[in-house]
Amino acid sequence: MPSLRGIVRSQLCRLSTADCVSRQIPPPFCTSKKITFAQKPSSNRAANSSIAADMASSNVTSSVKQRRSSQFSQAMEYSGTASVNKEQSQSSYAKDFPTLTVSIGSSSKGRNSKRYDVVNSSEHEGVANIASPQNKSSTFSVGHNGKKNVNVRKSPSGNSESVRVVGNNGSDCSESLPKVERFNICSPVTRDSHIQRVLRPGMVLLKRYISLYEQINIVKTCQTLGAGPGGFYRPGYKDGAKLCLNMMCLGLNWNPQTRNYDKRHPVDDCEPPSIPFEFQMLVQRAIQDAHCLIDKHSTVSNAEDILPSMSPDLCIINFYTTHGRLGLHQDRDESKKSLRKRLPVVSVSIGHSAEFLYSDQRSEDQADKVVLDSGDVLIFGGESRMVFHGVPYIIPNSAPRDLLAETGLRHGRLNLTFRQL
Numbered sequence: 001m002p003s004l005r006g007i008v009r010s011q012l013c014r015l016s017t018a019d020c021v022s023r024q025i026p027p028p029f030c031t032s033k034k035i036t037f038a039q040k041p042s043s044n045r046a047a048n049s050s051i052a053a054d055m056a057s058s059n060v061t062s063s064v065k066q067r068r069s070s071q072f073s074q075a076m077e078y079s080g081t082a083s084v085n086k087e088q089s090q091s092s093y094a095k096d097f098p099t100l101t102v103s104i105g106s107s108s109k110g111r112n113s114k115r116y117d118v119v120n121s122s123e124h125e126g127v128a129n130i131a132s133p134q135n136k137s138s139t140f141s142v143g144h145n146g147k148k149n150v151n152v153r154k155s156p157s158g159n160s161e162s163v164r165v166v167g168n169n170g171s172d173c174s175e176s177l178p179k180v181e182r183f184n185i186c187s188p189v190t191r192d193s194h195i196q197r198v199l200r201p202g203m204v205l206l207k208r209y210i211s212l213y214e215q216i217n218i219v220k221t222c223q224t225l226g227a228g229p230g231g232f233y234r235p236g237y238k239d240g241a242k243l244c245l246n247m248m249c250l251g252l253n254w255n256p257q258t259r260n261y262d263k264r265h266p267v268d269d270c271e272p273p274s275i276p277f278e279f280q281m282l283v284q285r286a287i288q289d290a291h292c293l294i295d296k297h298s299t300v301s302n303a304e305d306i307l308p309s310m311s312p313d314l315c316i317i318n319f320y321t322t323h324g325r326l327g328l329h330q331d332r333d334e335s336k337k338s339l340r341k342r343l344p345v346v347s348v349s350i351g352h353s354a355e356f357l358y359s360d361q362r363s364e365d366q367a368d369k370v371v372l373d374s375g376d377v378l379i380f381g382g383e384s385r386m387v388f389h390g391v392p393y394i395i396p397n398s399a400p401r402d403l404l405a406e407t408g409l410r411h412g413r414l415n416l417t418f419r420q421l
């Protein structure tokens with residue numbers, strides 16, 4: 001199943017990939033479209049980087065090629081219906097570019113089912129609004145008051161659909177059309193602009209950033225790698241005390257006893273697996289989106305000055321059972337050069353939620369606290385690179401049920417911290 005990032009990431013400063021997947025938009029529909037961006041320049045970097053990341057993913061690339069022609073029939077097969085409503089409007093424009101109305105999800109007969117519609121919300125525009133029922137992850141603002149419109153329009157030739165994503169002030173043909181006050185069916189509490197936060201200079205939290213689909217893939221990859229050479233084990237410190245977690249490393253092995261990075265695993269003497277390409281892409285995408293957020297919230301001309309870019313060559317993967325924890329510490333075993341440049345740590349959380357403390361002092365009392373949920377990405381670099389941080393508590397029964405069901409992941413929390421040596 002291909003990734004769904006294509007469409008939704010187009011405004012990824014504000015909208016997480018999680019939204020697309022959590023809404024169960026059929027993958028063929030999402031990925032095979034020709035995507036055109038009509039965004040403000042400041043958003044283009046993120047949009048382009050996201051698409052580049054998507055296209056670099058082998059899944060997506062091949063699926064785009066393969067599925068292009070049978071796009072809508074696949075969408076129908078997946079879960080719903082599609083129809084071309086040429087008669088819907090009397091305008092010649094609409095006749096030339098008939099609106100596609102696509103119903104995705106269970107039919108309205110299904111009592112307990114969620115329903116996701118791409119509907120014709122305007123006779124003239126053929127604007128397709130994708131929104132979800134109100135739930136915890138409903139952050140896709142739609143329509144006049146919201147952030148995203150996805151237009152689905154079929155070309156006269158009938159064989160190439162395009163998806164246009166426009167922002168609030170989008171400059172598509174709709175500009176010349178009458179302005180209509182839209183009713184926003186998304187919960188006002190969970191507007192997507194609130195879910196990505198600069199916690200402090202150099203520290204960015206991208207909430208619900210990773211789609212459920214991507215989370216599942218990450219878990220499966222970690223399960224496979226974790227069972228092989230260089231896999232998970234329970235590490236201990238020099239004094240014999242054990243860490244309250246299981247750990248494995250990618251790229252280079254971190255040894256808590258020597259506090260060094262080695263080529264080999266301290267227990268099985270194997271080389272750690274290398275960082276999978278998809279993980280690398282995820283990290284790049286997250287840093288670029290963090291830059292985008294910093295651009296939006298600060299007056300600096302270059303977000304790199306606040307949060308330098310980095311290319312990870314190692315990753316520490318922790319698995320916390322529900323009793324796991326990690327005391328306040330600094331990540332300071334990377335090279336002098338890396339620390340001098342204050343290259344960020346990119347932390348990915350999957351599974352159960354956790355409390356996360358961070359502070360300039362090694363003091364739990366004075367520390368700030370944030371909850372890290374499944375799919376969140378936290379980045380700390382620049383001024384925040386040496387922040388004390390730790391995980392005092394895993395929140396029981398807080399993992400997405402579908403994630404556990406799909407992967408058979410134990411109850412607990414997986415955390416991946418990517419770094420550059």
Ligand SMILES: O=C(O)CCC(=O)C(=O)O
Pocket residue numbers: 316318326331347356372389390391415417
């Ligand atoms: O689990 C986390 O969120 C933090 C992990 C961490 O700080 C580390 O591995 O150094």
Ligand SMILES: [Fe+2]
Pocket residue numbers: 329330331389
């Ligand atoms: Fe750490």
